[in-house]
Amino acid sequence: MNITGQQSVRIFLTITVLMISTGCFKKPEQKDLNSSVSHEASFSHSIDQALAHENVVPVAIIGSGPAGLSASLYIARAGMKAFVFAGPMPCGQLTETTFIENWPGRDRVLGLDLMTDIKKQAESFGATIIHDTVTNVDFSSWPFALTTEEGRSFKAMAIILATGATPRTLKVSGESQYWGKGVTTCAVCDAPFFKDKEVVIAGGGDSAAEMVFELAPYVKKVTMLVRKDSLKAAVAMQKKVESFPNAQILYHKEITEIFGNGQTVTGATIYDNATKQSEKWNIDGVFLAIGHDPNNSMLKGGLQLDEHGYVVMQGRSQQASVPGVFAAGEIQDPYYRQAIVAAGEGVKAALDAAGFLYEIGFNSTIGQKLDQNFFEHFSDVKQELKEIESIDEMNEFVIQGKGLVVLDFYSTECPGCMRMLPVLEGVASKLAGKVTIIKTNYAKIQKTIWKALWHTHNIKVRRLPSMIIFKDGVFLEMSTELYTKPELLEYLQKFL
Ligand code: NDP
Numbered sequence: 001m002n003i004t005g006q007q008s009v010r011i012f013l014t015i016t017v018l019m020i021s022t023g024c025f026k027k028p029e030q031k032d033l034n035s036s037v038s039h040e041a042s043f044s045h046s047i048d049q050a051l052a053h054e055n056v057v058p059v060a061i062i063g064s065g066p067a068g069l070s071a072s073l074y075i076a077r078a079g080m081k082a083f084v085f086a087g088p089m090p091c092g093q094l095t096e097t098t099f100i101e102n103w104p105g106r107d108r109v110l111g112l113d114l115m116t117d118i119k120k121q122a123e124s125f126g127a128t129i130i131h132d133t134v135t136n137v138d139f140s141s142w143p144f145a146l147t148t149e150e151g152r153s154f155k156a157m158a159i160i161l162a163t164g165a166t167p168r169t170l171k172v173s174g175e176s177q178y179w180g181k182g183v184t185t186c187a188v189c190d191a192p193f194f195k196d197k198e199v200v201i202a203g204g205g206d207s208a209a210e211m212v213f214e215l216a217p218y219v220k221k222v223t224m225l226v227r228k229d230s231l232k233a234a235v236a237m238q239k240k241v242e243s244f245p246n247a248q249i250l251y252h253k254e255i256t257e258i259f260g261n262g263q264t265v266t267g268a269t270i271y272d273n274a275t276k277q278s279e280k281w282n283i284d285g286v287f288l289a290i291g292h293d294p295n296n297s298m299l300k301g302g303l304q305l306d307e308h309g310y311v312v313m314q315g316r317s318q319q320a321s322v323p324g325v326f327a328a329g330e331i332q333d334p335y336y337r338q339a340i341v342a343a344g345e346g347v348k349a350a351l352d353a354a355g356f357l358y359e360i361g362f363n364s365t366i367g368q369k370l371d372q373n374f375f376e377h378f379s380d381v382k383q384e385l386k387e388i389e390s391i392d393e394m395n396e397f398v399i400q401g402k403g404l405v406v407l408d409f410y411s412t413e414c415p416g417c418m419r420m421l422p423v424l425e426g427v428a429s430k431l432a433g434k435v436t437i438i439k440t441n442y443a444k445i446q447k448t449i450w451k452a453l454w455h456t457h458n459i460k461v462r463r464l465p466s467m468i469i470f471k472d473g474v475f476l477e478m479s480t481e482l483y484t485k486p487e488l489l490e491y492l493q494k495f496l
Pocket of ligand 1: 207208231289
């Protein structure tokens with residue numbers, strides 16, 4: 001009988017689930033994946049020792065991009081509780097990209113749609129996504145101690161680090177002053193706000209090329225500023241950039257200063273490193289696509305990182321230097337940086353983490369004991385937000401609304417908006433009876449509510465997401481910040 005790859009994976013998982021669910025677990029034969037690393041140190045970590053603690057999870061998955069969600073899919077399918085801490089950018093960097101054309105089996109798919117599908121698939125197998133950010137992981141004792149931004153503290157027998165990387169900034173004068181006011185790293189989010197304007201992109205990689213694809217349909221002119229004499233982007237991407245009549249690529253160019261009128265960017269100083277000349281350009285926006293740094297700030301010592309801060313892997317496995325700690329995706333990959341690679345590594349990390357747990361004696365009975373302890377602690381409390389779509393509804397629920405009303409302008413294509421929605425739902429639940437939070441989809445309302453607010457209250461929504469605060473129908477303030485739940489609670493307290 002021929003067994004395909006998919007069939008053999010199914011058979012492996014079915015056997016794994018059966019072994020756990022019947023409680024007759026024993027060490028899987030395909031381990032050890034990494035002969036150069038000994039798991040011996042972990043054998044001294046007894047399950048009884050772990051059970052003596054409160055709030056212990058079998059596996060904590062930190063990060064919810066392709067690596068974290070793929071790991072959660074495999075952990076959940078192996079019959080273990082999979083807790084994914086979504087972090088500050090739920091579903092990861094792909095939500096900020098446009099179309100993906102290199103995901104096997106999908107011709108052309110929006111990054112956000114792909115991630116939403118992967119998340120739904122993981123959840124359908126029982127993965128729990130928690131909208132909170134792990135801020136500290138202590139590797140000095142086992143089970144590992146973790147704390148989160150919202151004040152959760154818990155322990156984990158195994159950890160999968162899938163925190164990805166963060167876009168780099170130029171660190172030039174004016175960049176932080178005009179952040180969100182013309183300087184941005186997200187073309188998908190902000191392109192519509194640069195209609196008929198002139199913008200520049202710093203960087204010559206695939207991300208910069210993608211930004212051109214996103215911006216060119218809106219802007220009058222977009223210029224890619226590349227500091228070397230050639231692009232890092234793939235040839236196919238370069239050809240596509242050149243196909244836009246309003247796009248150009250300039251080489252040897254560096255941005256050394258960004259300036260504006262106090263409200264928004266009006267220009268930048270561009271240095272030509274070939275001619276050694278600087279020029280001031282009048283431009284309306286600066287888009288940054290100059291690479292990423294690994295998100296490792298929650299790793300407070302005890303884990304081996306390389307000189308650039310990437311987690312060091314042991315051999316061919318996804319195991320980090322501490323037994324029981326695994327990593328996948330851009331937190332440990334400065335080279336390939338592809339979503340499909342991160343997803344594959346997430347799967348490897350899940351299989352490695354499951355193997356580690358089996359080796360130390362984890363089984364379904366222990367899993368059930370842990371469930372009783374931690375389930376409540378991790379449940380996300382949230383309240384669905386009322387959605388308005390017409391001016392009549394805005395008048396009824398916002399303008400004539402009683403008490404504090406927050407109107408959130410969002411779009412499903414804006415990653416910042418999708419990041420804020422669970423935060424708003426959590427805060428709506430915590431402040432129920434004190435604050436009413438209402439959302440309105442910018443794409444659906446076709447600017448009607450937006451325009452009405454401009455005429456009646458002089459409020460102009462310039463970017464998404466935007467939160468507009470009213471008290472008894474009186475406009476108080478507008479905020480375009482991205483908040484965590486504790487930050488938003490604190491921000492709204494001042495209006496109560
Ligand atoms: P890259 O590291 O590939 O490119 C970064 C670019 O920014 C380079 O041109 C680099 O120049 C430049 N740069 C770095 N620092 C500065 C600075 N301080 N000032 C000016 N320029 C600077 O990053 P990307 O984000 O573009 O891509 C990351 C990975 O993701 C790649 O593997 C890429 O292939 C992949 N990707 C794939 C996509 C797709 O297939 N659809 C889309 C987007 C990304 P220099 O070369 O001089 O260092």
